[in-house]
Amino acid sequence: MKTKLFIVDDHYMVIEGIRSMLEQEPQIDWLGYAYNAAACLSYLRTQTPDVILMDINLPDTSGIELCGEVLQRYPGVKVIGLSTFNQLSFISRMLDKGASGYLLKNASKAEILKAIETVMQRRQYLSLEASEMIKKNETADAPVLTRRETEVLQLIAEGMTNAEMAERLFVSTTTIDTHRKHLLAKFNVKNTAVLIRLATQMKFV
Amino acid sequence: MKTKLFIVDDHYMVIEGIRSMLEQEPQIDWLGYAYNAAACLSYLRTQTPDVILMDINLPDTSGIELCGEVLQRYPGVKVIGLSTFNQLSFISRMLDKGASGYLLKNASKAEILKAIETVMQRRQYLSLEASEMIKKNETADAPVLTRRETEVLQLIAEGMTNAEMAERLFVSTTTIDTHRKHLLAKFNVKNTAVLIRLATQMKFV
DNA sequence: CAAAAAATCCCCTAAAAACAGGAGAAGAAC
DNA sequence: GTTCTTCTCCTGTTTTTAGGGGATTTTTTG
Numbered sequence: 001m002k003t004k005l006f007i008v009d010d011h012y013m014v015i016e017g018i019r020s021m022l023e024q025e026p027q028i029d030w031l032g033y034a035y036n037a038a039a040c041l042s043y044l045r046t047q048t049p050d051v052i053l054m055d056i057n058l059p060d061t062s063g064i065e066l067c068g069e070v071l072q073r074y075p076g077v078k079v080i081g082l083s084t085f086n087q088l089s090f091i092s093r094m095l096d097k098g099a100s101g102y103l104l105k106n107a108s109k110a111e112i113l114k115a116i117e118t119v120m121q122r123r124q125y126l127s128l129e130a131s132e133m134i135k136k137n138e139t140a141d142a143p144v145l146t147r148r149e150t151e152v153l154q155l156i157a158e159g160m161t162n163a164e165m166a167e168r169l170f171v172s173t174t175t176i177d178t179h180r181k182h183l184l185a186k187f188n189v190k191n192t193a194v195l196i197r198l199a200t201q202m203k204f205v
Numbered sequence: 206m207k208t209k210l211f212i213v214d215d216h217y218m219v220i221e222g223i224r225s226m227l228e229q230e231p232q233i234d235w236l237g238y239a240y241n242a243a244a245c246l247s248y249l250r251t252q253t254p255d256v257i258l259m260d261i262n263l264p265d266t267s268g269i270e271l272c273g274e275v276l277q278r279y280p281g282v283k284v285i286g287l288s289t290f291n292q293l294s295f296i297s298r299m300l301d302k303g304a305s306g307y308l309l310k311n312a313s314k315a316e317i318l319k320a321i322e323t324v325m326q327r328r329q330y331l332s333l334e335a336s337e338m339i340k341k342n343e344t345a346d347a348p349v350l351t352r353r354e355t356e357v358l359q360l361i362a363e364g365m366t367n368a369e370m371a372e373r374l375f376v377s378t379t380t381i382d383t384h385r386k387h388l389l390a391k392f393n394v395k396n397t398a399v400l401i402r403l404a405t406q407m408k409f410v
Numbered sequence: 411c412a413a414a415a416a417a418t419c420c421c422c423t424a425a426a427a428a429c430a431g432g433a434g435a436a437g438a439a440c
Numbered sequence: 441g442t443t444c445t446t447c448t449c450c451t452g453t454t455t456t457t458a459g460g461g462g463a464t465t466t467t468t469t470g
Contacts, residue, residue, distance in 0.1 A: 011289065011310035017222030035311070057289070084216065084262070105216035106240070146446060159399035161426065175448055180427080191456085192427075193401050194364035200405040351416060366456060380418050385457080387416095396426085397457075 002029040003120055006049035008040045008066070009033065009082065010059050014105065018053065021109040028116070037061040041069065048074060051116050053103070056083040056094065062203050068097040078119040093142065101125030142202050143186035150204070152179040157196050157205040207234040208325055211254035213245045213271070214238065214287065215263055219310065223258065226314040233321070242271040253279060256321050258308070261288040261299065273302040283324040306330030347407050348391035355409065357384040362401055362410040 005028050007015050015033045022028045031049050034040040037060045040052075052070065056063040067079050081094040081102035091102050100119040103112060104127050111127065118125035145153065148169075155165045162180070166173040180192075189195050199205050210233050214220050220238045227233045236254050239245040242263050257275065261268040272284050286299040286307035296307050305324040308317060309332050316332065323330035350358065353374075360370045367385070371378040394400050404410050 011219070012313060013219045013222035013226075013310050014216070015222070016226055016314075017218035017220070017224075019222075020225030021218075021221055105218050108217060109221075148447065156398050157402045159394060159396055161396075163426090171447085172449055174450060177427080178448075181429085184428080189364060190428080191364055191366075192398050193361050196398050196401045197362045197405050197410060200402050205402060353417065368456085376417085377419055379420060382457080383418080386459080389458080395458080 002027055003051055003116055004029045004031050004047075004049040005051050005053070005116065006031045006040075006043070006047075007033040007053045008035075008037070008058065008063070009053070009055040010035050010057070011055075014055070014082075018112065021112065025113065028113075035059070037063075037066040037069075040066060044070065044074060044077075049077060051078045051080060051119060053080050053082055053112075054099075056081055056091075064093050064097060064203065067094055067099050071098040080115055080119060080125065095124075101127075103127050104129060145183070145186065145204070149179055149183055149186070152176060153183055153195075153199055154205055156180070156183075156192060157199065207232055208256055208321055209234045209236050209252075209254040210256050210258070210321065211236045211245075211248070211252075212238040212258045213240075213242070213263065213268070214258070214260040215240050216260075219260070219287075223317065226317065230318065233318075242268075242274075245271060246274070249275065249279060249282075254282060256283045256285060256324060258285050258287055258317075259304075261286055261296075269299050269302055272299055272304050276303040285320055285324060285330065300329075308332050347409075350388070350391065350409070354384050354388055354391070357381060358388055358400075358404055359410055361385070361388075361397060362404065 005022065007018055009015055012035075019030060019033075023030050031047060032043070034043055037058050040054075054063050054067060054070075058066060061069075063081060067081070070077060070079060078100040079094075079098070081091060081099050082105055083091060083102060084105050094102060101115050101124050103115050103125075107115070107127060115125040115127070151169065152165060155168065160168070162173045162176040165176045169176070183195060184190065187195050187198055189198065196205070210227065212220055212223055217240075224235065224238075228235050236252060237248070239248055245257075245259075259268050259272060259275075263271065268286060272286070275282060275284060283305040284299075284303070286296060286304050287310055288296060288307060289310050299307060306320050306329050308320050308330075312320070312332060320330040320332070356374065357370060360373065365373065367378045367381040370381045374381070388400060389395065392400050392403055394403065401410070
């Protein structure tokens with residue numbers, strides 16, 4: 001039984017690298033690739049792969065969003081996140097969205113094959129270097145936000161004041177103020193500037 | 206006359222992609238690759254390539270530094286920068302260091318070959334999409350900041366208040382206030398939140 | 411050198427955000 | 441059926457930013 005493999009990555013060189021490594025493998029059925037989230041979703045309407053290798057950074061949506069969307073529509077698909085060293089903070093959110101594993105972009109052919117094999121057995125595959133770094137980062141990094149907090153964070157980043165947000169969300173300004181306090185506390189920062197910088201860097205906005 | 210080609214990139218998939226695309230080309234002599242700046246410099250002590258494809262992001266030094274160092278020691282070598290879409294701001298600095306060209310990581314085989322050919326003729330090769338985006342970035346979105354404004358912007362993003370920045374930069378708080386006003390005006394935004402979001406997205410911070 | 415740009419400083423007022431501390435209600439989780 | 445989380449709201453005070461002016465002194469640059 002061949003594994004139907006699909007890639008979503010905006011870098012042709014990466015796609016070509018994976019293709020060159022895996023195309024000749026007997027257990028891999030190379031379905032193709034997409035450069036962005038839209039093309040990926042469009043492809044999935046006609047074909048259903050077994051495994052999708054998905055870059056965290058895409059030109060239109062973030063891989064995190066795309067992962068959530070894909071798994072909501074096609075729960076049977078296994079998604080393996082792809083990332084570079086300095087983006088490990090995103091991985092845990094990708095796993096939260098239901099991804100089955102992740103690889104670093106410097107993975108060898110053997111490691112990619114192992115990852116695909118592992119997730120096909122309904123187990124999780126975490127690249128060694130990356131899971132080590134995640135362990136290290138676990139404490140400090142990306143906070144867990146509630147629905148409302150995420151919403152408020154987004155609106156702050158759009159430039160709205162507490163009064164404007166209160167009106168938009170049909171709550172009191174003091175409520176917004178509370179959400180802000182919680183955001184500052186969760187990100188462990190003391191003002192909006194750093195909050196928005198971190199939130200932007202961590203792709204919350 | 207074959208072109209001796211060397212790659213510096215920390216992502217195995219990218220190296221494999223380029224190798225797979227170019228190895229069979231008769232005019233290319235595939236010398237090999239390095240994962241980081243140190244390995245690259247070490248390799249250059251034994252061999253001198255004609256063209257180096259160099260990633261902007263490396264684990265040890267930045268590609269920009271490495272580019273400067275390599276060209277200082279081996280002025281005859283042609284360096285072509287490699288980058289992704291969201292790192293265009295680094296390219297101009299790479300060109301300042303003497304790079305002969307740059308490519309985006311989604312470049313096709315034909316484009317890579319054209320770039321190599323072009324720089325071997327002692328001309329500069331700039332990828333189309335990227336030079337367009339650089340042009341865009343120059344005019345519309347990214348404002349031109351003065352030295353002091355950049356400095357203040359950075360400190361705001363670090364979370365400092367006007368008083369703290371004034372102390373750090375040995376000026377009055379009202380001066381900082383003025384720089385802030387200019388920043389808001391230049392970015393055409395009404396508060397710090399949007400300022401920092403845009404500045405982060407545009408890689409000012 | 412003259413003109414433009416950048417950096418510096420000042421006034422004032424109003425608005426917004428941060429800090430502190432508490433508290434009730436609804437729903438989910440155990 | 442209690443505990444935890446989330447969302448909601450409150451009263452205050454203090455700090456920080458934003459907005460609107462204006463002005464002087466260095467640097468750059470044509």
